[in-house]
Amino acid sequence: MDVKILCLGVLSRGEASGYEIKKAFEEGPFSHFHQASFGSIYPALNALSAEGLVACRAQAQEKRPDKKIYSLTAEGRDFFCQALTAQPDHDRMRSDFLFILSFAQFLPPSRVAELIDQRIAWYRESIGRMEDCAATMSTPAGAAFVRGMGLAVYRAAAEYLEDNRDRLLAEVSEPSTLVAE
Amino acid sequence: MDVKILCLGVLSRGEASGYEIKKAFEEGPFSHFHQASFGSIYPALNALSAEGLVACRAQAQEKRPDKKIYSLTAEGRDFFCQALTAQPDHDRMRSDFLFILSFAQFLPPSRVAELIDQRIAWYRESIGRMEDCAATMSTPAGAAFVRGMGLAVYRAAAEYLEDNRDRLLAEVSEPSTLVAE
DNA sequence: GGTTGCATGTAAATGGTTACATGATTGT
DNA sequence: ACAATCATGTAACCATTTACATGCAACC
Numbered sequence: 001m002d003v004k005i006l007c008l009g010v011l012s013r014g015e016a017s018g019y020e021i022k023k024a025f026e027e028g029p030f031s032h033f034h035q036a037s038f039g040s041i042y043p044a045l046n047a048l049s050a051e052g053l054v055a056c057r058a059q060a061q062e063k064r065p066d067k068k069i070y071s072l073t074a075e076g077r078d079f080f081c082q083a084l085t086a087q088p089d090h091d092r093m094r095s096d097f098l099f100i101l102s103f104a105q106f107l108p109p110s111r112v113a114e115l116i117d118q119r120i121a122w123y124r125e126s127i128g129r130m131e132d133c134a135a136t137m138s139t140p141a142g143a144a145f146v147r148g149m150g151l152a153v154y155r156a157a158a159e160y161l162e163d164n165r166d167r168l169l170a171e172v173s174e175p176s177t178l179v180a181e
Numbered sequence: 182m183d184v185k186i187l188c189l190g191v192l193s194r195g196e197a198s199g200y201e202i203k204k205a206f207e208e209g210p211f212s213h214f215h216q217a218s219f220g221s222i223y224p225a226l227n228a229l230s231a232e233g234l235v236a237c238r239a240q241a242q243e244k245r246p247d248k249k250i251y252s253l254t255a256e257g258r259d260f261f262c263q264a265l266t267a268q269p270d271h272d273r274m275r276s277d278f279l280f281i282l283s284f285a286q287f288l289p290p291s292r293v294a295e296l297i298d299q300r301i302a303w304y305r306e307s308i309g310r311m312e313d314c315a316a317t318m319s320t321p322a323g324a325a326f327v328r329g330m331g332l333a334v335y336r337a338a339a340e341y342l343e344d345n346r347d348r349l350l351a352e353v354s355e356p357s358t359l360v361a362e
Numbered sequence: 363g364g365t366t367g368c369a370t371g372t373a374a375a376t377g378g379t380t381a382c383a384t385g386a387t388t389g390t
Numbered sequence: 391a392c393a394a395t396c397a398t399g400t401a402a403c404c405a406t407t408t409a410c411a412t413g414c415a416a417c418c
Contacts, residue, residue: 001277002377009284019397029283033276037379042399064386065397081287088277088296095214096182096269098330102210103190104323106262115269141352142285142293149279149341156337160330171322183405200369221406223371245414246369 001089003036003044004053008072008080011054013140015071018042029133029143032126032150033091045070053079109173116165123158127151182270184217184225185234189253189261192235194321196252199223210314210324213307213331214272226251234260290354297346304339308332 010016010024018041025036045068048054053076058066072080097119104112130151139147191197191205199222206217226249229235234257239247253261278300285293311332320328 001280006280009280012284012287017397018399019395030280033274033279035273035275038397038399039380039401040378046399061397062386065384065399067397084281084284084287085292088281091274091276091278092216093214093272093274094216095272097272098214098327099182099187099190099211100265100269102324102327103193103265103321104326105321106193106265106323111266140284140286141349142287143283145285145345145349146279146283148345149338152337152341153334156333157330160333164326164329168322168326198369199371218407219369219371220373220408227371242369243414246371246412248369 001083001086003040004048005080005083006030006034006036007041007044007048007070008053008076008083011070011072012077012080013143015069017067017069018045019067021045021070027129029139029147032130032154033146048076052076104168104172107172109169112172113165113169116161116168120158120161120165123154123161127154127158130154182264182267184221185229186261186264187211187215187217188222188225188229188251189234189257189264192251192253193258193261194324196250198248198250199226200248202226202251208310210320210328213311213335214327229257233257285349285353288353290350293353294346294350297342297349301339301342301346304335304342308335308339311335 006025007021010021010030016024018038021041022036022038024030025034045054045056049056049070053073054070055073057069057071059069061067097115100107101112101115107115130147134144134147134151187206188202191202191211197205199219202222203217203219205211206215226235226237230237230251234254235251236254238250238252240250242248278296281288282293282296288296311328315325315328315332
């Protein structure tokens with residue numbers, strides 16, 4: 001499942017420029033489970049164009065580069081639907097936050113507190129954004145379901161951090177309690 | 182935060198071979214938020230050895246290649262602790278499952294059901310393994326905290342899928358309900 | 363007789379990010 | 391004055407995965 005398929009997915013929801021596709025991965029409905037940079041999106045769009053899976057229409061703009069608005073062709077839609085039937089790869093997650101935190105005993109407790117507090121704030125902010133998005137935009141059933149799952153997971157993560165923060169701090173501050181029992 | 186640091190992290194919990202380090206990412210305490218393959222672990226270990234951050238002791242084995250058991254040196258431990266103080270990168274997650282599911286309306290409902298059921302089974306299995314792991318092994322405070330967070334998140338994900346599965350299936354089976362309201 | 367587990371390693375290919383190049387407009 | 395937003399694109403670089411190479415033992 002490469003960037004080309006991801007672009008087709010964004011375009012299946014309506015025409016868009018490369019710039020707008022990037023935003024879909026940065027802030028939009030895909031932001032919490034996929035990402036792509038300009039350096040991969042623009043070449044992907046050119047390749048898709050060459051393969052006839054997307055159509056490109058240049059919209060002239062004053063004092064800016066032409067905005068290239070891409071849309072799915074019939075072949076592109078078929079290709080995308082077929083790609084969706086493939087068995088999904090395992091999720092890949094890499095969290096330096098969790099890695100670092102799993103060695104909390106090697107860090108000063110104040111740093112552990114800071115890391116957790118930063119992360120809680122980040123989750124709360126993301127949750128807020130996703131709720132706004134849910135309230136504002138009408139979303140197809142699948143996307144709404146996935147957003148709901150993202151919300152459920154982020155809420156669980158934030159709650160866990162809030163509920164267990166102080167316990168961890170106590171444990172890393174007084175390691176004797178662990179050894180004593 | 183590259184594979185070298187990840188290896189140092191595993192080794193900070195005790196000496197291990199490359200093969201055992203791989204297992205830590207496959208089944209062990211890091212499996213739900215990081216991964217690494219042999220092709221990256223073995224070169225990383227050689228580089229760390231050359232830099233003096235790990236020591237290597239070959240354990241002869243009959244009819245098998247020597248098992249190379251690595252352990253942290255004092256410099257390795259310092260280096261690792263310093264690396265932990267860096268501000269963690271943003272988590273990167275890529276989930277083809279969520280991507281595909283967000284286009285559920287393009288798939289046959291039976292396939293949507295299958296995808297969700299597979300995923301629920303996967304979460305339940307992972308949760309079981311993590312609970313066993315928690316019951317069996319004594320873990321440092323940080324690692325226990327992180328595992329608890331993994332459990333909380335996986336449970337929330339599995340529950341969401343269980344609770345909302347049928348609603349999504351109804352929506353993708355009768356799209357008229359969405360349009361009608 | 364085939365797969366899985368143990369055990370290490372290399373080379374090629376992949377797939378992607380980062381940095382660069384360009385440039386006007388709007389906001390602080 | 392400086393940063394951010396809009397807008398596209400390329401090239402160099404990077405890290406990692408995949409496939410290959412080797413080989414025995416145990417299990418089914």
